[in-house]
Every structure is written in structure tokens, then in C-alpha cells.
Amino acid sequence: MAEKKQEGKTHIGFKIFIILLLGIILFFLNEENQIKFIQFINGNLFANLEPIIEKSISIGEDIEKVFIHGGSIVLWKDNKLIKLDFDGNKQWERDFIFDNTGISVGEKYIYVFEKPSGIIHFLDTNGETAHRVDLETPIVNIVEKDKNVLVHIIKGNKEGISTLDMEGNTIDEFLIGDKNILTYDINEDNFTYIISSLKLDKNEITSEVQVFKKGNELLLEKEIKDEMILYTNFIDKDKVLIMTDGSLYMLKEKEILWEKEFQLIKDIYVDGSKIYILYGNTIETISIDGETQEKISFTEEYKKILPFNGYLIVYGDEYILGLKKEEELFKYKSEEPILKIIEELDKLILIHEDKIELMKFEKKA
Structure with a gap:
């Protein structure tokens, strides 16, 4: 009888173990939970580390752009791309004979384009042209977003956005009239766009936000007087976050859900349900509902926000600060x-x- 009771307890314990194991597996099958767990581990790990410069790489003077692509360093200067490994060794270089060249980097491709003509080269990690596109219209800039390539174009006296797939095929296009485009983005549904623009009229400036569905269906249109829009972003499926040179707005359809004014806005970063805004000598954390959650002021000057391994970095010309x-x-x-x-x-x-410096983190003694 005692053996049966012990056997029953063993079976119950085994069942509880299986249930817990299944729960852990299901938890980590969710990509968002994986990211949160990694950020939690990194955040606690980095709390006991100090920054160390492990390598310095000379890049010469007058480099126009530096970025990371495919796990390597890419330099842009005088219509030439140069790719280096993290030891400073040259992997390849490529020249472009373009008139007024633009360059943009995405997760998959590097985009080199001739602004006046509309010719775009989609470059892979080896510097080879995977796709060549000729839009036959001037280009202002290019942004890769998920599986879309958003191209800011000019046609006659109108500006617009031409959307390409990752093979360079045009899948949509919007023109917005006699306005200058400021920002643009596409939602995670790959179906809804947001475009902000600026209109100058005598002594008055007017910023405008428009939200479209593919096929040119206008969903939202909102004007903001005497402010210049610097940032736009979709929040959830039905809200739009707007940052101007002096304010932060949350819109739903045509209604302003909340707004906050700031002095000397420098940068913004959105992470899920939190908005981080850097202004003056302060970084403020705001909920999606517009409530201030945290506020930190500095004695040094910081200009940019950078997310890094589950916490935030702010940096300026001189100082770098890690915050959790x-x-x-x-x-x-x-x-x-x-x-x-x-x-x-x-x-x-x-x-x-x-030069470029590589900063690593070591455990504090």
C-alpha cells in the first residue's frame, strides 16, 4: 500500500514537471518573450560591467558615412564603398560613377542611387548588385522597412512615396501635391502608410500628417500649425505618434488623444508600451496613455538615444551613459x-x- 502511495506521488510529481516544462516551451515559442528574456539577462549582466575600448581603426579624413551591414563596417567616401572587418582589414571596395549619389543601408541591402535619374542599385553583403532599378524620376531618399523599400520621389512639382518589394518591383505609389515630405513609414501590416509634409504659405508654416491604405485610400489627415514634424510612428493598429520641434502628439483617427510640450527636443525612441524622449538635459519616459513614468536629468549634454541589450544609452559629443x-x-x-x-x-x-573605436564591456573588479 505504501509503495502504491509512493508511486502515485511520483506520477503526480512527473506530471507537474511535464506541465511546467510545456509551459516554459510555450513561453519561449513566443518571439516577444524570447526578446524580453534576452534583454533581462543582458540588462542584469551589463549592470556589473564597465566599458573598455578594445580596438581603434583608422578610417582617414572626410569619410561621408559609416554604417554596419552584414556584420562588417562600411565606409562611404567620394562615390566609393569600402567594406572592412572588425580588425580593420579591407574586404572589398566598389566605385560608382553617379551624378549626385545617395546611399541608404537596410537590413538586407545597401542602396546606392543616383538622385537626378532615379537609378538604384540593391547591393548584397559582397557589394554585388542583386537588383538594378530605374524609376526614371528624381529620388530624395530611400528607407528599407521590413519587406518594403520606401523611395521618396519627385514627379514634376509633386513629391511622393514609391513602394518597392525586395526585388525592386513597384507595388504602390502616392503623390501628395505642392508640399515637402518630412517623414514617412509603413505599418507592420504592410498595408498602411503614414506621410508627414510641410507647406509654406507666406509667413506661416503648416505641417500635415496623412495616413493612407494601399490603393490611395485616405484614412486620416491632420494639420499642425507653426510646428515642424520630425518623427512619425504607428502605435498599435489605430494610433499615430507624432513628434514636432516642440510637442508630442498621440492621434487616433482625427482625434488628439493627448499632447505634451517640450523645450529643445533632441531625440525619441519607442519601445513597445513606452516612449522615451530626450530634450534639454532630461530624458523622460512616457506611457502610451501620455503619463510620465520616469524623468532623469543630467549635468552633461546628450543628443541621441540608442537601445542596447535591454537598456538605453544616451550620448553626446563627449559622454556615453548607460541607463536602466x-x-x-x-x-x-x-x-x-x-x-x-x-x-x-x-x-x-x-x-x-x-577613426572608429570598438567598445566592449568587462566585469568590474
Whole structure:
């Protein structure tokens, strides 16, 4: 009898173990949960580390752009692309004979384009042209978003957005009239667009936000007087976040759900249900409902926000600061002015005038 009771307890314990195991497996099948777990581990790990410059790579002077693509460093100067590994060794280079060249980097391709003609080269990680497209109209800029390539174009006296697939085929196009496009984006549904534009009329400026569905169906149109739109983003499926040079707005259809005014806005970052806005010498965390959750002020000057391994980095010309909620994880003072910082896996890439520095993190003694 005692053996049967013990056997029953064993079976119950085994069932509980199986249920817990299935629960853990189901939890980690969700990609969002995987990301949150990794960020949690990284956030706690990096709290005990200090930043160390592990390598410095000379890139010469007058480099126009530096970016990371395919796990390597890519330099752009005088119509030439140069790709380096993280030891500074040249992997390849390619020249372009273009008149007024533009360049944009996406997750899959590097886009090199001739602005006046509308010719675009989709370059792979080896610098080879995977696709060549001729839109036969001037191009202002290109942005890769998910599986779409959004091209800011000019046709006659109108500006617009031409949407291409990843093979360079045109799948949609919007023209917005006698206005200058400021920002543009496409929602996760790959079906809804947001475009902000600026109209100058004598002594008055008017910014406008328009939301379209594919096929040119207008869903939303909102004017904002005497402010310039700097940032637009879809929040959930039915809300739009707008940042101007002086305010933050949350819209749903044509209604302003909330708005907040700020002085000296510098940057913004949205992470799920939180909005981080950097202004003056302060970074403020705001909920999607417009409520202030945290506010941190600095004695140093910071200009940009960068998400990194589950926490935030703010940086300026001189200082880099790691933050997790209101806790300061690390502070680093650069010996040379910082032009830009790029996140690459567990490292930070510091861009200076004539060199690149690779920053790693080591455990504090």
C-alpha cells in the first residue's frame, strides 16, 4: 500500500514537471518573450560591467558615412564603398560613377542611387548588385522597412512615396501635391502608410500628417500649425505618434488623444508600451496613455538615444551613459568628439572624425 502511495506521488510529481516544462516551451515559442528574456539577462549582466575600448581603426579624413551591414563596417567616401572587418582589414571596395549619389543601408541591402535619374542599385553583403532599378524620376531618399523599400520621389512639382518589394518591383505609389515630405513609414501590416509634409504659405508654416491604405485610400489627415514634424510612428493598429520641434502628439483617427510640450527636443525612441524622449538635459519616459513614468536629468549634454541589450544609452559629443530605469549603469568620457554610435551585438561602435573605436564591456573588479 505504501509503495502504491509512493508511486502515485511520483506520477503526480512527473506530471507537474511535464506541465511546467510545456509551459516554459510555450513561453519561449513566443518571439516577444524570447526578446524580453534576452534583454533581462543582458540588462542584469551589463549592470556589473564597465566599458573598455578594445580596438581603434583608422578610417582617414572626410569619410561621408559609416554604417554596419552584414556584420562588417562600411565606409562611404567620394562615390566609393569600402567594406572592412572588425580588425580593420579591407574586404572589398566598389566605385560608382553617379551624378549626385545617395546611399541608404537596410537590413538586407545597401542602396546606392543616383538622385537626378532615379537609378538604384540593391547591393548584397559582397557589394554585388542583386537588383538594378530605374524609376526614371528624381529620388530624395530611400528607407528599407521590413519587406518594403520606401523611395521618396519627385514627379514634376509633386513629391511622393514609391513602394518597392525586395526585388525592386513597384507595388504602390502616392503623390501628395505642392508640399515637402518630412517623414514617412509603413505599418507592420504592410498595408498602411503614414506621410508627414510641410507647406509654406507666406509667413506661416503648416505641417500635415496623412495616413493612407494601399490603393490611395485616405484614412486620416491632420494639420499642425507653426510646428515642424520630425518623427512619425504607428502605435498599435489605430494610433499615430507624432513628434514636432516642440510637442508630442498621440492621434487616433482625427482625434488628439493627448499632447505634451517640450523645450529643445533632441531625440525619441519607442519601445513597445513606452516612449522615451530626450530634450534639454532630461530624458523622460512616457506611457502610451501620455503619463510620465520616469524623468532623469543630467549635468552633461546628450543628443541621441540608442537601445542596447535591454537598456538605453544616451550620448553626446563627449559622454556615453548607460541607463536602466533610473539607475546609471555606466558612464564613459571620450577623448575625442563622438559623431555617432552604432550598436552591433554586444559591442558599441564609436564613430569619430578619422577613426572608429570598438567598445566592449568587462566585469568590474
